[in-house]
Amino acid sequence: MTTRQRAHIAMFSIAAHGHVNPSLEVIRELVARGHRVTYAIPHLFEEKVAETGAEPVLFTTTLPGPDDDPEAWGTELIDNIEPFLTEAIETLPQLAAAYEGDEPDLVLHDITSYPARVLARRWGVPEISLSPNLVAWDGYEEEVAEPMYADLKETERGKAYYARFHAWLEENGISQHPDPFVGRPPRSLVLIPKAFQPNADRVDETVHTFVGACQGDRSAQGDWERPAGAQKVLLVSLGSSFTKQPAFYRECVKAFGGLPGWHVVLQVGKHVEASELGDVPGNVEVRQWVPQLAVLKQADAFITHAGAGGSQEGLATATPMVAVPQAVDQFGNADMLQGLGVARHVPVEEATAETLRAAVLGLVDDPEVARRLADVQAGMAGEGGTKRAADLIEEELAKAAGRAGA
Numbered sequence: 001m002t003t004r005q006r007a008h009i010a011m012f013s014i015a016a017h018g019h020v021n022p023s024l025e026v027i028r029e030l031v032a033r034g035h036r037v038t039y040a041i042p043h044l045f046e047e048k049v050a051e052t053g054a055e056p057v058l059f060t061t062t063l064p065g066p067d068d069d070p071e072a073w074g075t076e077l078i079d080n081i082e083p084f085l086t087e088a089i090e091t092l093p094q095l096a097a098a099y100e101g102d103e104p105d106l107v108l109h110d111i112t113s114y115p116a117r118v119l120a121r122r123w124g125v126p127e128i129s130l131s132p133n134l135v136a137w138d139g140y141e142e143e144v145a146e147p148m149y150a151d152l153k154e155t156e157r158g159k160a161y162y163a164r165f166h167a168w169l170e171e172n173g174i175s176q177h178p179d180p181f182v183g184r185p186p187r188s189l190v191l192i193p194k195a196f197q198p199n200a201d202r203v204d205e206t207v208h209t210f211v212g213a214c215q216g217d218r219s220a221q222g223d224w225e226r227p228a229g230a231q232k233v234l235l236v237s238l239g240s241s242f243t244k245q246p247a248f249y250r251e252c253v254k255a256f257g258g259l260p261g262w263h264v265v266l267q268v269g270k271h272v273e274a275s276e277l278g279d280v281p282g283n284v285e286v287r288q289w290v291p292q293l294a295v296l297k298q299a300d301a302f303i304t305h306a307g308a309g310g311s312q313e314g315l316a317t318a319t320p321m322v323a324v325p326q327a328v329d330q331f332g333n334a335d336m337l338q339g340l341g342v343a344r345h346v347p348v349e350e351a352t353a354e355t356l357r358a359a360v361l362g363l364v365d366d367p368e369v370a371r372r373l374a375d376v377q378a379g380m381a382g383e384g385g386t387k388r389a390a391d392l393i394e395e396e397l398a399k400a401a402g403r404a405g406a
Contacts, residue, residue, distance in 0.1 A: 012116035212383030
């Protein structure tokens, strides 16, 4: 049962491609269905959000941006989590002021947007997480989170982080511990294929619904044409954040430069110049940015950092992958892809020209890999994607309206 009564839906995210992009088609669909959608986002993504028909609600962020040096995120676990708490504390007053007198009927939020959850509870409206990566399963805390955070919680810096988080939640009337506040949303739409979720059989699907990749028309990003005579095409991309890897790119050039029949699209990002790669053969196309999905639709192999977005696009286009993870969830994603039988996980320290070439050639010549990719691709097609996500959001609106009218 869905409702088409016009509602005000507010989406909250951060200035990171991997967190904004997965939500955009859902937002576009909700606007097309007649809802008013506001989208709280830093100014860097204002235009991208506005293109969906949503109204950008701008705030000043404290997080490193996608164009900043990736070293700004530090190297330790605490370096990766502290910035999101600081962001929450600094931006909550901005967002509360921006929505004063214009409170939404429902809140959508990225997993990193802690203020959205505080505001939803303050306003008494439903909150739905749009998760661009894996979600917690029954036993996740004992198997993954507690071992990962045990040492951190014994350090002075870790204790200070948790004390600060507790205090911020209590100031806002929330008695929940920070860990379940972050990792256990009351309702979640998971924007990845179920096949990409570890321990999917232990995920509570009364909370988490897998809708799969929500991909739409990317023509505005430009197209890419396969060169005449290219028998095989390889895309190499480490995404948008962890691209400062000139030594890795040199290994890729060494592995595939001049390889007969192969054309290589090498996306290096904004922190590496082509001149840093040495002599680049004519079959290697070096670009700062490419329309990734357009390339993958014509590619025969993909060397990726195994971010959630890129991994999904590789699966959706049935492209064999070599996963060279760089940070955070990418290591788990790489293992998942390898476990599906559609990729090889190559640690960055082992990513030599010889290893990369052997991995790519082995994948593209393996009919079993092609069969497994076809199975995953077919499963993804049945998950519903954008339209199912919008249907489920409208169901939550209908439930809320029913409760209000009771």
